[in-house]
Every structure is written in structure tokens, then in C-alpha cells.
Amino acid sequence: MPLKDRGKIKWQPAHFMPEHRAMLRKLETEQMAQNKPLIDEYELEDYENKIHYAMEYAFFLKVKVWRGGFFHEYTGRVNRLDGISRKIYLELEDGFLEKVMFDEIASVEVKE
Known part of the structure; x- marks a missing residue:
């Protein structure tokens, strides 16, 4: 009497x-x-000029950031600029505050 087996199913990954x-x-x-x-x-100098311009005239800034292998886009006003720790504090449209490091910036665009 032959043994009834599941065949290839038993070797497929689950x-x-x-x-x-x-x-x-x-x-x-x-x-x-x-x-x-x-x-x-x-x-980098162009990005810094755009950031200072947006901060001076309170324009919205669209920043594309590279973090952990993926790109993220943030749009908001520059709340604070920390030159020592090289961070930008963006106040987003929904009211939250986002910290962006200068080293993470991939592109900057001023929204007038």
C-alpha cells in the first residue's frame, strides 16, 4: 500500500x-x-541663500530630505536656523516642527 504524501507542497516555503x-x-x-x-x-551655497531668503520674507520653503535611503519632502516656514548644530527648524503647514540637518538636504525650493 503506497503512502499518500503531499508531494512538493511540503517543501514549499511557508x-x-x-x-x-x-x-x-x-x-x-x-x-x-x-x-x-x-x-x-x-x-549648498545656493540652498543656504534660498533658506535665508525664505526666512527673511517668511515665505514657504519646500525641502527635499534624504533620510535612511529614502527621500521625504517637507513644506513650511523657517522657524529657526541653528548654525552651530547645522539644523533648520521648519514649522510645517499643520503646525508641527520638523528638524532638518544640513547634511540631509537634497534640494530646496522657495514657494512665494
Whole structure:
């Protein structure tokens, strides 16, 4: 009498282990991550001029930030500029305060 087996089904991977799911999620985010853009000193100076201009005339500033392999965009007014720690404090449209490091900035645009 032959033994009735599940065949190939028993050797297929199952997604029931939490460690396996976490590993797949981590792998997917690593594959979607982007490299940090290289910014030369002229672009950096241009960004600083735009930030000072937006701060002086209270214009909205759209900042594209690179954090952990992904780009994030923030739009708000410059609340404070800290030259020592090289941070910009943006007051977003919804009232929250966002800290942005100078090293994380990918692009800056003034919204008049």
C-alpha cells in the first residue's frame, strides 16, 4: 500500500514565521532604498541663500530630505536656523516642527 504524501507542497516555503516575514520586509526596503545625492559647494551655497531668503520674507520653503535611503519632502516656514548644530527648524503647514540637518538636504525650493 503506497503512502499518500503531499508531494512538493511540503517543501514549499511557508510565510507563517514572523522572523521570515520581517526578513522579507527588510529585504524589500533595502532594495527600494536610493543612494544619497552628491551636492557640491555651489549647490549648498545656493540652498543656504534660498533658506535665508525664505526666512527673511517668511515665505514657504519646500525641502527635499534624504533620510535612511529614502527621500521625504517637507513644506513650511523657517522657524529657526541653528548654525552651530547645522539644523533648520521648519514649522510645517499643520503646525508641527520638523528638524532638518544640513547634511540631509537634497534640494530646496522657495514657494512665494
